[in-house]
Amino acid sequence: MKKSLLLIIVELIYFISIFLLLPSIVIRNRFSNYHLTSTKIIPITPANPIKFSFIPLHDQLNSLSFELKNPNLINHDRYFVQIYNNHQQLIHEVMFYGSNIGDPNRLDLKFPPLTVDLSVPLTVIIRTNSLDPNQISIFVDEDNTPIYYSTFRPGNFVNSLTYVINQQKNHLLSFPRFHLIIYLAIIFTLNIIIIKSFFKDHV
Amino acid sequence: MTKNTILLALLIRLLIIPFFYHPDIKSTLFHTQYLQFGVGDIYSFVEQNKSQLPYNNIFVYLPFTYFFLGFINILLSPLYPSAFSSWITDWGFFQNNNPNLPFILLILKLPYLIFDFGTGWLIYRLTQNKRYLNFWLFNPISLYLIYIQGNFDIIPTFFTLACLYFLSVKKDYLGYLSLGIGIALKIYPILFLPFILLKYSPSLKKIIISTIITFIPLILSLIPYIFQANFYSSFIGSGLTQKLLENKLFNIPVFPLLYLIILFIFYLSKTKNLDRQLLLLFFIFVSTVNFHPQWLIWFLPFIIPYFYSKSKYLLVFVFVFSLLYVFLINDNFLFWAHLTPVDWEFTRATSPYNLILLKTPLHPDVLRSVAKTLISLFCLFFLFYEKKSTSNHR
Numbered sequence: 001m002k003k004s005l006l007l008i009i010v011e012l013i014y015f016i017s018i019f020l021l022l023p024s025i026v027i028r029n030r031f032s033n034y035h036l037t038s039t040k041i042i043p044i045t046p047a048n049p050i051k052f053s054f055i056p057l058h059d060q061l062n063s064l065s066f067e068l069k070n071p072n073l074i075n076h077d078r079y080f081v082q083i084y085n086n087h088q089q090l091i092h093e094v095m096f097y098g099s100n101i102g103d104p105n106r107l108d109l110k111f112p113p114l115t116v117d118l119s120v121p122l123t124v125i126i127r128t129n130s131l132d133p134n135q136i137s138i139f140v141d142e143d144n145t146p147i148y149y150s151t152f153r154p155g156n157f158v159n160s161l162t163y164v165i166n167q168q169k170n171h172l173l174s175f176p177r178f179h180l181i182i183y184l185a186i187i188f189t190l191n192i193i194i195i196k197s198f199f200k201d202h203v
Numbered sequence: 204m205t206k207n208t209i210l211l212a213l214l215i216r217l218l219i220i221p222f223f224y225h226p227d228i229k230s231t232l233f234h235t236q237y238l239q240f241g242v243g244d245i246y247s248f249v250e251q252n253k254s255q256l257p258y259n260n261i262f263v264y265l266p267f268t269y270f271f272l273g274f275i276n277i278l279l280s281p282l283y284p285s286a287f288s289s290w291i292t293d294w295g296f297f298q299n300n301n302p303n304l305p306f307i308l309l310i311l312k313l314p315y316l317i318f319d320f321g322t323g324w325l326i327y328r329l330t331q332n333k334r335y336l337n338f339w340l341f342n343p344i345s346l347y348l349i350y351i352q353g354n355f356d357i358i359p360t361f362f363t364l365a366c367l368y369f370l371s372v373k374k375d376y377l378g379y380l381s382l383g384i385g386i387a388l389k390i391y392p393i394l395f396l397p398f399i400l401l402k403y404s405p406s407l408k409k410i411i412i413s414t415i416i417t418f419i420p421l422i423l424s425l426i427p428y429i430f431q432a433n434f435y436s437s438f439i440g441s442g443l444t445q446k447l448l449e450n451k452l453f454n455i456p457v458f459p460l461l462y463l464i465i466l467f468i469f470y471l472s473k474t475k476n477l478d479r480q481l482l483l484l485f486f487i488f489v490s491t492v493n494f495h496p497q498w499l500i501w502f503l504p505f506i507i508p509y510f511y512s513k514s515k516y517l518l519v520f521v522f523v524f525s526l527l528y529v530f531l532i533n534d535n536f537l538f539w540a541h542l543t544p545v546d547w548e549f550t551r552a553t554s555p556y557n558l559i560l561l562k563t564p565l566h567p568d569v570l571r572s573v574a575k576t577l578i579s580l581f582c583l584f585f586l587f588y589e590k591k592s593t594s595n596h597r
Binding site: 191197 | 211217221545
């Protein structure tokens with residue numbers, strides 16, 4: 001009896017750990033808005049700052065990532081990423097150097113979580129005063145919207161766990177039914193056989 | 204082997220298999236799946252279609268591996284979820300955000316179950332020791348190496364062990380043919396061949412015949428590719444040979460040098476203790492080669508008896524530091540991202556490498572060197588205490 005109970009408890013702890021606890025603890029920043037198609041690369045110059053908008057899907061925005069290119073790693077100048085709300089007020093500014101950029105690479109700009117309104121768009125402007133002819137370039141689509149994605153921080157452990165529970169619920173519902181049923185049936189059957197033989201040994 | 208032991212071992216494996224992933228299983232499958240579409244020469248196929256393929260890396264394994272794994276894929280294909288083909292062709296940003304992934308992995312790793320239990324059976328037949336079998340079935344190292352790393356190294360490991368089994372029951376030709384299949388799948392069992400020849404084929408004539416038999420599968424599978432430049436450019440780029448020659452002392456590659464020394468000692472020894480020499484081979488391998496984690500499985504079945512020796516804790520430390528060495532590689536797919544089937548955002552979780560870099564004044568590469576040094580030290584300690592306890596015993 002003790003052995004079979006132990007087996008079930010261990011399995012439950014295993015599933016709860018990998019499906020709920022570990023994602024809640026380990027994944028601190030969650031994926032939010034994104035735009036991942038590009039057709040060209042354009043330079044960021046003082047005359048041509050990059051400007052795009054998005055309506056945030058989650059509060060506590062805490063990072064923006066772009067695909068950038070510093071040809072031959074020559075440029076070392078300063079670049080600014082500015083985030084404006086819909087009243088055109090600057091709510092956050094992040095600076096990076098050309099030397100932070102590879103040829104090419106993804107730049108992850110992290111900042112303290114920002115409280116944002118989920119119904120109105122944010123505007124992001126990437127600008128520079130650099131007159132270096134070897135400009136940093138950015139991967140954009142036909143409308144000059146750059147490849148980007150943002151992340152948000154769900155907050156404390158309870159918020160994170162709540163988010164993970166909702167995510168896993170959707171994840172579980174999207175599993176292929178037939179394979180899920182077969183898998184659960186095999187696991188269930190194995191458990192029954194093993195527990196039964198524990199009882200047999202006990203008797 | 205009781206029924207309960209097998210069922211419990213199976214249950215543990217089935218609980219792990221769907222929820223741990225490493226992209227190597229996908230990249231190997233991407234190439235080997237072309238066998239079912241009638242592609243015979245995968246090296247030229249990849250070269251000619253590079254621009255159109257969603258994944259355009261070269262196929263770095265031997266031709267026999269392509270046919271063997273391609274054939275297994277044909278057998279498994281009726282079991283795949285319907286979204287399999289979209290998953291195997293998706294190499295984009297969201298490729299890991301796929302609810303079918305756990306069940307695709309469940310099917311893909313089914314053959315590993317057969318070779319894993321087969322290896323357990325061979326260990327039992329070779330040693331007649333239940334403890335060694337239980338060690339194989341329930342130790343977390345082999346579970347990690349086979350099902351979490353998910354590479355196919357357990358298959359050549361099985362064939363290498365099968366070689367020793369056949370040799371022990373005096374079926375020499377079958378034994379060397381089995382080793383040959385292992386070599387044709389992944390070249391590494393060739394490291395074991397000279398030791399096995401010296402142990403089981405003492406005369407020169409026997410050595411020549413056994414060597415020829417061993418190389419039959421490799422040679423037969425290579426014949427169609429001998430004049431193929433694409434094959435050479437693909438295969439030479441593979442990791443093992445480079446890794447074996449990488450670390451040098453006074454411009455001399457350390458591993459080959461030590462390998463030749465222990466081979467020479469084995470040649471001179473009267474007892475020809477193969478287990479001990481394979482343990483030494485394992486020690487020089489983990490101490491001098493920048494190994495991929497899945498390569499540890501090559502040696503594990505042969506060194507199980509030493510986990511029951513007096514100095515077993517020192518051997519455990521060798522493995523602990525070997526895993527630590529692996530976890531400190533700058534590759535999230537060697538740590539958190541294994542859990543991608545559970546939550547795809549594990550791919551973006553902070554890896555131990557980055558965590559150390561961001562939160563401590565230490566550099567993870569320095570810590571890796573420390574781990575490597577500790578591996579070597581514990582190998583030496585083990586050999587020293589083993590020798591001491593053996594001489595005390597005498």
